[in-house]
Amino acid sequence: MATKELKRGVPNGRYKKLEAELCTELIAAQERLQKARFPTLIVLGGSADTSAASNALRRWMDSHSVAVCAFEPLSVEEREHPEYWRYWLSLPPKGTIGIYLNGWYDRPLRDLAHGRSDAAAFERAADRIAAFENALVVDGALLIKLWIHLDKEARQQRIAALEQNPLTRWRVTASAREGLQYYDEFKRAADCLLHKTHISGAHWQVVEGRDRHYPLVVGRAVRDAIGQHLAAKKNRPKPVSTGWSPAPNVLTELDMEKRVAKKEYQVLLERYQGRLYRLTQQARRKGVSSVLVFEGADAAGKGGIIQRLTAALDPCIYQIIQVAAPTAEERAQHYLWRFWRPLPPAGRMVIFDRSWYGRVLVERVEGFADKAAWQRAYGEINDFEQQLTDHGMVVAKYWIHIDKDEQLRRFKARQATPHKRWKITDEDWRNREKWDDYEAAVDDMVDRTHAIAAPWTLVEGNDKRFARLKVIKAFCQQLEQALASG
Amino acid sequence: MATKELKRGVPNGRYKKLEAELCTELIAAQERLQKARFPTLIVLGGSADTSAASNALRRWMDSHSVAVCAFEPLSVEEREHPEYWRYWLSLPPKGTIGIYLNGWYDRPLRDLAHGRSDAAAFERAADRIAAFENALVVDGALLIKLWIHLDKEARQQRIAALEQNPLTRWRVTASAREGLQYYDEFKRAADCLLHKTHISGAHWQVVEGRDRHYPLVVGRAVRDAIGQHLAAKKNRPKPVSTGWSPAPNVLTELDMEKRVAKKEYQVLLERYQGRLYRLTQQARRKGVSSVLVFEGADAAGKGGIIQRLTAALDPCIYQIIQVAAPTAEERAQHYLWRFWRPLPPAGRMVIFDRSWYGRVLVERVEGFADKAAWQRAYGEINDFEQQLTDHGMVVAKYWIHIDKDEQLRRFKARQATPHKRWKITDEDWRNREKWDDYEAAVDDMVDRTHAIAAPWTLVEGNDKRFARLKVIKAFCQQLEQALASG
Numbered sequence: 001m002a003t004k005e006l007k008r009g010v011p012n013g014r015y016k017k018l019e020a021e022l023c024t025e026l027i028a029a030q031e032r033l034q035k036a037r038f039p040t041l042i043v044l045g046g047s048a049d050t051s052a053a054s055n056a057l058r059r060w061m062d063s064h065s066v067a068v069c070a071f072e073p074l075s076v077e078e079r080e081h082p083e084y085w086r087y088w089l090s091l092p093p094k095g096t097i098g099i100y101l102n103g104w105y106d107r108p109l110r111d112l113a114h115g116r117s118d119a120a121a122f123e124r125a126a127d128r129i130a131a132f133e134n135a136l137v138v139d140g141a142l143l144i145k146l147w148i149h150l151d152k153e154a155r156q157q158r159i160a161a162l163e164q165n166p167l168t169r170w171r172v173t174a175s176a177r178e179g180l181q182y183y184d185e186f187k188r189a190a191d192c193l194l195h196k197t198h199i200s201g202a203h204w205q206v207v208e209g210r211d212r213h214y215p216l217v218v219g220r221a222v223r224d225a226i227g228q229h230l231a232a233k234k235n236r237p238k239p240v241s242t243g244w245s246p247a248p249n250v251l252t253e254l255d256m257e258k259r260v261a262k263k264e265y266q267v268l269l270e271r272y273q274g275r276l277y278r279l280t281q282q283a284r285r286k287g288v289s290s291v292l293v294f295e296g297a298d299a300a301g302k303g304g305i306i307q308r309l310t311a312a313l314d315p316c317i318y319q320i321i322q323v324a325a326p327t328a329e330e331r332a333q334h335y336l337w338r339f340w341r342p343l344p345p346a347g348r349m350v351i352f353d354r355s356w357y358g359r360v361l362v363e364r365v366e367g368f369a370d371k372a373a374w375q376r377a378y379g380e381i382n383d384f385e386q387q388l389t390d391h392g393m394v395v396a397k398y399w400i401h402i403d404k405d406e407q408l409r410r411f412k413a414r415q416a417t418p419h420k421r422w423k424i425t426d427e428d429w430r431n432r433e434k435w436d437d438y439e440a441a442v443d444d445m446v447d448r449t450h451a452i453a454a455p456w457t458l459v460e461g462n463d464k465r466f467a468r469l470k471v472i473k474a475f476c477q478q479l480e481q482a483l484a485s486g
Numbered sequence: 487m488a489t490k491e492l493k494r495g496v497p498n499g500r501y502k503k504l505e506a507e508l509c510t511e512l513i514a515a516q517e518r519l520q521k522a523r524f525p526t527l528i529v530l531g532g533s534a535d536t537s538a539a540s541n542a543l544r545r546w547m548d549s550h551s552v553a554v555c556a557f558e559p560l561s562v563e564e565r566e567h568p569e570y571w572r573y574w575l576s577l578p579p580k581g582t583i584g585i586y587l588n589g590w591y592d593r594p595l596r597d598l599a600h601g602r603s604d605a606a607a608f609e610r611a612a613d614r615i616a617a618f619e620n621a622l623v624v625d626g627a628l629l630i631k632l633w634i635h636l637d638k639e640a641r642q643q644r645i646a647a648l649e650q651n652p653l654t655r656w657r658v659t660a661s662a663r664e665g666l667q668y669y670d671e672f673k674r675a676a677d678c679l680l681h682k683t684h685i686s687g688a689h690w691q692v693v694e695g696r697d698r699h700y701p702l703v704v705g706r707a708v709r710d711a712i713g714q715h716l717a718a719k720k721n722r723p724k725p726v727s728t729g730w731s732p733a734p735n736v737l738t739e740l741d742m743e744k745r746v747a748k749k750e751y752q753v754l755l756e757r758y759q760g761r762l763y764r765l766t767q768q769a770r771r772k773g774v775s776s777v778l779v780f781e782g783a784d785a786a787g788k789g790g791i792i793q794r795l796t797a798a799l800d801p802c803i804y805q806i807i808q809v810a811a812p813t814a815e816e817r818a819q820h821y822l823w824r825f826w827r828p829l830p831p832a833g834r835m836v837i838f839d840r841s842w843y844g845r846v847l848v849e850r851v852e853g854f855a856d857k858a859a860w861q862r863a864y865g866e867i868n869d870f871e872q873q874l875t876d877h878g879m880v881v882a883k884y885w886i887h888i889d890k891d892e893q894l895r896r897f898k899a900r901q902a903t904p905h906k907r908w909k910i911t912d913e914d915w916r917n918r919e920k921w922d923d924y925e926a927a928v929d930d931m932v933d934r935t936h937a938i939a940a941p942w943t944l945v946e947g948n949d950k951r952f953a954r955l956k957v958i959k960a961f962c963q964q965l966e967q968a969l970a971s972g
Contacts, residue, residue, distance in 0.1 A: 020903075020904075020905050021905070023905035023906075024904045024905035027905060027908050031908070051797075051801055054801070055793065055796075055797050058793060059793055062908065063789055063793075063806075063808070064808045064810065067806075068801060068806075070800075070801035070802045071802065072802045075563075075831075076562050076563070077561075077562070077563045101801050167753065167756045167757060167760065168756060168760070169760070170759070170760035170761075170763045170764060171760075171763075173800065175800075267653065270653045270654060271653060273656070274653065274654070274655070274656035274657075275656075277656045277657075278656060303549055307541065307544060307545055307549075310541075311537075311541050314556075314659065314661075315537055315540070315554060315556035315587050316556045316557070316558045320549075320553075320554075322549065322550045324550065327814070327815060328813070328814055328815075329813065329814075329815055345561075417506075418506075418510045419506050419507070419509035419510035419513060420509075422513050422517070422548065
């Protein structure tokens, strides 16, 4: 592994002066960071006591924008979510710094060191780390990874010294003992894992932990990394978008004349709602969670479908997330962060009225996201949804489609009806002018993000009754299959 | 109970027309709400199916700013927090509407109906409800409470009709059956509870559930309540502040000359840190949570004390909350909301660097909160902290004091030191001009919010070493007592 081993040692006596200089430089770096639009993540791992380094960093910097994160074994609540849910929730907002003590390395390292994971599981864990870090880095984050190395003998000496003194004995924690007892296993595991996660934009740097002033070396590495990243951002070439082959047209294949008569609708609705109720109660008992995504043209009827669907549910088990333009807090994070947050615990359901697909729909068509960003998004979305389905969650995506004439009919009807007039905005009319662009975006979206475990269902929405029945029936089928196989 | 029983019935055939009119009026009300700076809470309770009413409300209104909340029996995570934690987290932001199906009434009602709570427990629950609702109402919230009444016979008929039809049988949920089986018990419990919670600004209104168009009645009640509240806010007289008797001067009693020599400090620090580590590990095992609050003058050294304290802790068990000016999301809520959110789960610790006491310190001195608001705050704060200590949490509050000369010395020293210059702002100098106002505010604060279970410790902060030792030792003592008695 081509890691950089940072310079050793600091002459005694000069320490305080160097520390003061470093302080000034780190504070200056933080000031520049505040205006920068990226988060800084510092991952500290190693065989030495990493909290000494993190305490030093907090002491030297303005602690108001530095958070320290340490993860324990998964809690009951955390187990109900995909593993990376808690890491996503912990991400520092843009302009601030998050220090991770081992972070997402802790679990794979322990599993491997204690022989709890086989080669395949280890590969998966390493790939997951690489994918996660890559997603952050490609979004502009600064990821600084420092491994503080202490050889076995030095570690033994340090622990022995602490233990001999009754005053300092308390510092020999259970974790420290475990690290010494399984030193060789941890070292082998770390060598493997660091090698596999030494990726572009997120290199590992090794710091020699024997040097008792090693926190200073850590501080300098942080200072330098921030400086380099800020400089690189200024000169960074615009990401290159790749050639794009448009997807086959799927929307024109739909039979938009499908209808359901009122009387038949009322009977079928009651039947499907009853089936849905029973299935969701079963899902709750079995701890199977569901995520539903609704996308569609303006006036397609997403809200009405959601209402008929939720009318059949125990109110305790679902939540509806109305997705609109991101808030200030959300803009300070990766675009997927605000969708990780509300993911449902075991047996519950979250319904997204609009979703992360905004990235490849409105943000693509209106240019809010540049071409490289939305081209990248399909893979990021697939990776995100795969983490959900790998965790056993049911993921169902619905595009509610109406044709152009039907939309115009509905727009006009809304404008003519006093109690529906509020639903029409100028934006709706502007979106309509880009109808063809949106159709192309939808074709690409379905083509690139449809998966057997996370399928798209295209819904012929011209007839509202037909659309409502189709969605509830389709979700019942998907949930039934999931419960049967689970 | 002087409840208003709302008008019954709606002539058939006119329903759709009335519904359309109500829609328009509700949408108009919501538009006015958006600009209003208060949240609207609609609590629906009763012996009929309340979700029919809430579904109707969501259908009639712009669902983007209407959230529905239903609570289940407490989850594992929720049990680790005071009972009202989850209700505070659920509050709708100002300008939006939250519909609660039973809300905080559910648990006390069930407990009373099933004989799980005695008279004393019931009183406590009712008082807690009244205190909670009063806190919201006095902060400007609109609280609409509607009890949908259905007599036993009507309920039996309705359930029987649903059950006879195989298509609708699924609608007879376990909850519905329980409500029928224990009808008399629930009715007695509800009569008691509604009577005790029919408070000023949060009256109950009874709606006759026999009428199948009762959701219309509910909708009109909501429309009227919003209209009245908006009108009342315009004409609302400014809250009257009461006479104020200043508290005895406590800060001048402190011996600001206390010092600790460096060598003695280093030994004692290590000893106290070790003791703190062991006690927090014990607290973690026993599930005892802690909340620490640090307040103090600028440059008093709060940050330094927090660092020495946390250096002794397992990083997994604590979180530091740096409190600054509220964000947009936080301004859209009651001022205490942002302090309820990060409360620690069992066995963990949260350290607030500045806190809810800002209300009676900076907000009082600078006039950000009007006089009636900060005068009210002492009681609100005591109520908040009592919920924490009643739940078994350790609450420790520290005022770090330095005298005026020492502050000037530190300000000048900071300005002269390159790597500390960033710590001095214009605001610090402005605050200094109001030194006497702040002293008076601190005297009042300590006098009115000191409690045996949630004590204030005044810390002589002129000597940083002395201050750090005093805080760590004091917290160790408090935690030790809590662990011994728990």
